[in-house]
Amino acid sequence: MRTFAPLIHGYWYLLRGAGMTLLMAGASVVPATLLGMLFALGQIFGGRISRAAIVTYIFVVRGIPLLVLLTFVYYLLPLTGIDLPPFWGVVLVMACYYAAFMAEVFRAGILSLPQAQWDAARGLGMNRRQMLWIVIFPQAFRLAAPPFVNLCANLIKATSLVSVVGLWELTMASREIVERTLAPFQIFIGAAFLYFCMCFALSRYGKYLEGRVLAGH
Amino acid sequence: MPFDPNFIRRLLPALLEGAEITIELSVLTIAICLVWGLLVALANATRGPLAWLAAAYIQIVRNTPLLIQMYLVYFGLGFAGLPLSGFMCGLLALCLQNGGYVAEIYRGGLQSVSARQYESGRALGMRRWTLYRVVVLPQVIARVIPPLANQGISIIKDTSQVAAIAVMDIMKVAQIWVESSANTYDVFLTVGLIYLSLTTIVSFGARFAERRLAFVA
Numbered sequence A: 001m002r003t004f005a006p007l008i009h010g011y012w013y014l015l016r017g018a019g020m021t022l023l024m025a026g027a028s029v030v031p032a033t034l035l036g037m038l039f040a041l042g043q044i045f046g047g048r049i050s051r052a053a054i055v056t057y058i059f060v061v062r063g064i065p066l067l068v069l070l071t072f073v074y075y076l077l078p079l080t081g082i083d084l085p086p087f088w089g090v091v092l093v094m095a096c097y098y099a100a101f102m103a104e105v106f107r108a109g110i111l112s113l114p115q116a117q118w119d120a121a122r123g124l125g126m127n128r129r130q131m132l133w134i135v136i137f138p139q140a141f142r143l144a145a146p147p148f149v150n151l152c153a154n155l156i157k158a159t160s161l162v163s164v165v166g167l168w169e170l171t172m173a174s175r176e177i178v179e180r181t182l183a184p185f186q187i188f189i190g191a192a193f194l195y196f197c198m199c200f201a202l203s204r205y206g207k208y209l210e211g212r213v214l215a216g217h
Numbered sequence B: 001m002p003f004d005p006n007f008i009r010r011l012l013p014a015l016l017e018g019a020e021i022t023i024e025l026s027v028l029t030i031a032i033c034l035v036w037g038l039l040v041a042l043a044n045a046t047r048g049p050l051a052w053l054a055a056a057y058i059q060i061v062r063n064t065p066l067l068i069q070m071y072l073v074y075f076g077l078g079f080a081g082l083p084l085s086g087f088m089c090g091l092l093a094l095c096l097q098n099g100g101y102v103a104e105i106y107r108g109g110l111q112s113v114s115a116r117q118y119e120s121g122r123a124l125g126m127r128r129w130t131l132y133r134v135v136v137l138p139q140v141i142a143r144v145i146p147p148l149a150n151q152g153i154s155i156i157k158d159t160s161q162v163a164a165i166a167v168m169d170i171m172k173v174a175q176i177w178v179e180s181s182a183n184t185y186d187v188f189l190t191v192g193l194i195y196l197s198l199t200t201i202v203s204f205g206a207r208f209a210e211r212r213l214a215f216v217a
Helices: A002-045 A048-062 A066-080 A086-111 A115-123 A128-165 A170-181 A184-215 B005-045 B049-062 B066-079 B086-111 B115-123 B128-165 B170-181 B184-213
Strands: none
Touching: A002 A048, A002 A086, A002 A128, A002 A170, A002 A184, A048 A086, A048 B184, A066 A086, A066 A128, A066 B128, A066 B170, A066 B184, A086 A128, A115 A128, A128 A170, A128 A184, A128 B066, A128 B128, A170 A184, A170 B066, A184 B049, A184 B066, B005 B049, B005 B086, B005 B128, B005 B170, B005 B184, B049 B086, B066 B086, B066 B128, B086 B128, B115 B128, B128 B170, B128 B184, B170 B184
């Protein structure tokens, strides 16, 4: 029991850190999703130029570590003189980064619908807008839901990186306690447990959705 | 002054030295994970406590951030009286986390071969080894290469996190140069390009491997 005393003393601080992690992930996931959808649609229906721009964007973002981009913005913001609070700077980077992955998820969802769905919608005399909103999107989103949820779990894990550029969340909170108590094993295991609870719940939910998608076919 | 060729000429050797560490870490992690992931996947496919252990391992490493795992290994082992170098700790954490992902990729590949394939092979009078070599493995390899390539890219990007435990990889070198020169644009542009070329090499290599290995008995 004694060995875990630092963890017991610090658990409230860690929980608050976990709350901050969730807040950061939640604030990032919304713009990332919207931007990702926009990219997916632009890539499928857009003209040559917008398609090339989106493909290039996704290629670049997927090839560069998030940590590099976070650090870049961390050093860049003071130089540009933009008065953006660090929290929103981080949310901006996370949103732009994950938008590329979201785009792939949604694109795969839309493209994996059989051609017959498009033909049938056209056969019913729907225009493009009706076709998308009534026939394509509801099915595509259901297909994209499992990888989307997994990506969200991934995003929660990735928020731990912002501690490297000095923002306060679960990883930063655990490092602070470790510096005070010199009990790295106990504290980091506590932090890992909290991350596990958040991500495991999400990935279970993703599995459940996957089962439902498979059952539907 | 951004985009100063003289500055980049001085910066490049230092970054390439960091890139050497990054490449070493990536190659070692990928090589170890290919084997370790297979062992975990095979353990997971057995019945009994071993499978349970493998499943628990996969869930735990996949649902906690790499950074926390690195801290746990780096600070935790140090306190437990087993101090490893930052490089070894980073390698250990990278292999722990990505081994879980690779195991899941193998599992998905094995499961995607339907039971009928085995039955037909047996009906043709194939021995077990022939069945695997001629029927099962080519299909598994074909399905496993694209996700493995993605994992390889993700591993290269993940290696940037060893900067947090003071390993002199590209990321750490970049941080030092930014802080001493304040030439944010040049440093990060070069770093981004180096990472991008490393990840691009992997995805081209994977495409080549796919053409060569898939469906070749």
